[in-house]
Amino acid sequence: xxxxxxxxxEAAAGRAEAAGARRETxxxxxxxxxxxLRVVLGLAVIWLIFQTQNDRFLSAENLTNLxxxxxxxxxxxxxxxYVLLLGEIxxxxxxxxxxxxxxxxxxxxxxxxxxxxxxxxxVLAGLAIGVLQGFLFSRFGVPSFVVTLAGLLAWQGALxxxxxxTGSININDPKITGLANTFYSDAVGWIVAVLVIGLxxxxxxAGHRRRVAAGLADASExxxxxxxxxxxxxxxxxxxxxxxxxxxxxxxxxxILLAFVVGMEYVAxxxxxxxxxxxxxxxxxxxxxxxxxxxxxxxxVFGIAGTMAAIGGILAASxxxxxxxxSGGSELxxxxxxxxxxxxxxxFGGRGAVWTALLGALVIGSISNGMDLLALSSxxxxxxxxxxxxxxxxxxxxxxxxxxxxxxV
Amino acid sequence: MSSNAPLLEVDGVSKRFGPVQALDRVDFxxxxxxxxxxxxxxxxxxxxxxxxxxxxxxxxxxxxRFEGRxxxxxxxxxxxxLGIATVYQDLALCDNLDVVANLxxxxxxxxxxxxxxxxxxxxxQMEHRTGELLSGLSVTIPSLRSEVGTLSGGQxxxxxxxxxxxxxxxxxxxxxxxxxxxxxxTAQVLDLIRELREHxxxxxxxxxxxxxxxxxxxxxxxxxxxxxxxxxxxxxxTEEHVVSAITGAAGNxxxxxxxxxxx
Numbered sequence: 039x040x041x042x043x044x045x046x047x048e049a050a051a052g053r054a055e056a057a058g059a060r061r062e063t064x065x066x067x068x069x070x071x072x073x074x075l076r077v078v079l080g081l082a083v084i085w086l087i088f089q090t091q092n093d094r095f096l097s098a099e100n101l102t103n104l105x106x107x108x109x110x111x112x113x114x115x116x117x118x119x120y121v122l123l124l125g126e127i128x129x130x131x132x133x134x135x136x137x138x139x140x141x142x143x144x145x146x147x148x149x150x151x152x153x154x155x156x157x158x159x160x161v162l163a164g165l166a167i168g169v170l171q172g173f174l175f176s177r178f179g180v181p182s183f184v185v186t187l188a189g190l191l192a193w194q195g196a197l198x199x200x201x202x203x204t205g206s207i208n209i210n211d212p213k214i215t216g217l218a219n220t221f222y223s224d225a226v227g228w229i230v231a232v233l234v235i236g237l238x239x240x241x242x243x244a245g246h247r248r249r250v251a252a253g254l255a256d257a258s259e260x261x262x263x264x265x266x267x268x269x270x271x272x273x274x275x276x277x278x279x280x281x282x283x284x285x286x287x288x289x290x291x292x293x294i295l296l297a298f299v300v301g302m303e304y305v306a307x308x309x310x311x312x313x314x315x316x317x318x319x320x321x322x323x324x325x326x327x328x329x330x331x332x333x334x335x336x337x338x339v340f341g342i343a344g345t346m347a348a349i350g351g352i353l354a355a356s357x358x359x360x361x362x363x364x365s366g367g368s369e370l371x372x373x374x375x376x377x378x379x380x381x382x383x384x385x386f387g388g389r390g391a392v393w394t395a396l397l398g399a400l401v402i403g404s405i406s407n408g409m410d411l412l413a414l415s416s417x418x419x420x421x422x423x424x425x426x427x428x429x430x431x432x433x434x435x436x437x438x439x440x441x442x443x444x445x446x447v
Numbered sequence: 448m449s450s451n452a453p454l455l456e457v458d459g460v461s462k463r464f465g466p467v468q469a470l471d472r473v474d475f476x477x478x479x480x481x482x483x484x485x486x487x488x489x490x491x492x493x494x495x496x497x498x499x500x501x502x503x504x505x506x507x508x509x510x511x512r513f514e515g516r517x518x519x520x521x522x523x524x525x526x527x528x529l530g531i532a533t534v535y536q537d538l539a540l541c542d543n544l545d546v547v548a549n550l551x552x553x554x555x556x557x558x559x560x561x562x563x564x565x566x567x568x569x570x571x572q573m574e575h576r577t578g579e580l581l582s583g584l585s586v587t588i589p590s591l592r593s594e595v596g597t598l599s600g601g602q603x604x605x606x607x608x609x610x611x612x613x614x615x616x617x618x619x620x621x622x623x624x625x626x627x628x629x630x631x632x633t634a635q636v637l638d639l640i641r642e643l644r645e646h647x648x649x650x651x652x653x654x655x656x657x658x659x660x661x662x663x664x665x666x667x668x669x670x671x672x673x674x675x676x677x678x679x680x681x682x683x684x685t686e687e688h689v690v691s692a693i694t695g696a697a698g699n700x701x702x703x704x705x706x707x708x709x710x
Contacts, residue, residue, distance in 0.1 A: 245571075248571045249571055251571075252572065252574075252575045253575070254571060254574055254575060254578070308565075308568055308570075309565070309566050309567065309568060310557070310566065310568060311566075313544075313548060313552070313555055314553075316544060316548075317548075317552055319543070320541035320542060320543035320544060321539065321540065321541045321543075323539055324539040324540055324549075324552070325541070325552070325553075327535075327539045328539075328553030329524075329553040329554075330552070330553050388543035388544075389543055441596060441597075
């Protein structure tokens with residue numbers, strides 16, 4: 039805020055504006071636009087509770103384990119975020135992740151394919167399945183719920199078929215198992231940290247320069263807020279790398295997850311396609327009249343969901359060192375959907391962000407990990423996770439109601 | 448009012464939906480820098496006429512001339528390409544996107560320079576152009592980055608009109624722009640319509656609200672049962688005359704009252 043302006047009227051106007059900005063921030067916090075901030079606070083509370091119950095929770099070893107545990111579900115959730123942004127749902131991502139992993143295992147182990155080729159085959163299978171489901175949904179107007187429910191059954195059947203009579207395949211190719219079991223040295227960790235912080239700072243500065251050049255901002259305007267954000271990001275990155283380095287080091291799996299979060303966030307927020315995804319989720323009719331190719335957007339989004347599911351499934355198989363009949367089954371699908379919703383992506387479409395996939399996976403992963411440390415049963419774990427999801431969805435619904443009440447005043 | 452050849456000229460246009468003759472040899476024209484109020488009872492054919500011009504319904508007969516040339520408008524894209532923009536009653540805005548994003552929806556600009564490779568949106572340029580466009584229209588919206596869902600009805604209407612101007616049209620068709628707006632917001636929108644006239648655009652305003660029409664229109668065209676029941680110079684007529692043409696109380700007398708029109 040340029041409070042240093044001369045003249046009392048300008049200063050008064052500046053103060054009124056600042057007060058208005060504070061009210062705006064408060065309103066956004068209440069109405070859910072800043073839902074992510076709420077979730078970060080929630081995560082801090084969860085960590086605090088578990089740490090007081092078991093002081094191993096925040097140890098470097100356990101936090102590293104936590105990161106490895108959330109990779110697969112986080113990757114799958116990235117695709118789910120896109121589907122949720124459209125206001126649709128994809129129930130087949132769990133089954134797709136299992137099937138894709140099985141395809142990788144079969145062609146690599148049984149047919150001796152090159153591991154990279156095998157991984158590509160699995161990812162392509164996920165993409166093809168997603169595109170097919172997206173086509174059925176958008177072309178014939180079948181609700182996505184039903185198309186992907188059918189997919190859930192069909193791809194689970196395909197998983198059993200692909201695995202054959204043995205029902206389980208062990209993976210021992212170091213290239214594939216290395217995805218989830220590679221840790222980098224301290225030096226590499228710090229280099230990555232410097233690169234990440236430098237890149238973020240570069241983006242912030244370049245963006246600010248362009249706004250100033252276009253006359254949209256003063257040289258000082260908003261700089262303080264951006265510096266605070268930069269400092270926060272830098273602090274998080276440095277602490278994370280320090281913690282990871284004091285255990286086994288920076289895991290490759292975490293790097294993969296972060297790379298996809300950043301990349302897909304970029305696609306969602308900074309590209310024409312991403313803008314069109316938000317538009318279709320916000321108001322289909324407006325999007326249609328604006329000339330947006332709605333069918334293509336829908337097919338592409340389900341293609342992304344299938345692809346991310348496949349990648350997540352392959353990471354899960356890499357960590358388990360095997361694919362079996364349960365791969366991609368049980369609660370994986372539900373957790374992958376619950377994560378982004380808990381972290382603030384709306385079930386009603388048009389609102390959310392890719393990084394809620396990471397944040398949501400962290401929340402759910404922390405609850406699960408913490409309760410494991412406390413040796414609580416699966417029964418308790420499921421009920422608590424269910425409760426957290428319910429609270430998150432209720433908060434989302436309330437935020438939506440308030441927006442509608444406030445929206446057209 | 449301009450005395451040159453009309454910008455848009457509708458000549459004997461008819462449209463039939465099954466047994467209903469929605470438009471019956473309608474003649475109608477708009478000049479540059481002119482606001483035409485299109486009024487009539489429900490079912491008089493106002494919306495059908497606008498949709499015929501906008502390329503949503505292709506007419507069964509008659510001609511449409513644009514800047515003197517006969518044109519065929521069979522798809523909405525044809526109308527847009529000619530320079531005819533339409534703002535419908537249900538504004539078709541995305542509440543979850545900000546003002547800039549709504550304005551450029553479907554026409555997003557891509558960054559020049561290094562941003563071109565990853566197909567980065569040129570937010571700076573789009574925001575800059577949005578600011579220019581809105582201030583050129585004397586429209587003030589607190590923040591161009593606020594979600595459209597948080598704006599007032601009048602501001603939403605202003606955004607919808609501004610959006611239609613991005614393609615630099617010559618003629619703007621507004622369907623019930625003041626319906627469901629409060630007094631202050633209606634005034635905002637009427638000011639915006641006057642601003643469009645200042646920019647030498649041809650403006651067609653469909654409205655039920657005669658008071659509003661009289662406030663902004665230069666000419667008022669009355670449709671009744673699919674036919675033109677009268678064309679009035681807004682300066683030289685009264686609401687009673689227009690109402691009697693709308694209800695048919697004047698018989699076909701409206702035909703004789705084309706005072707001040709160019710025909």
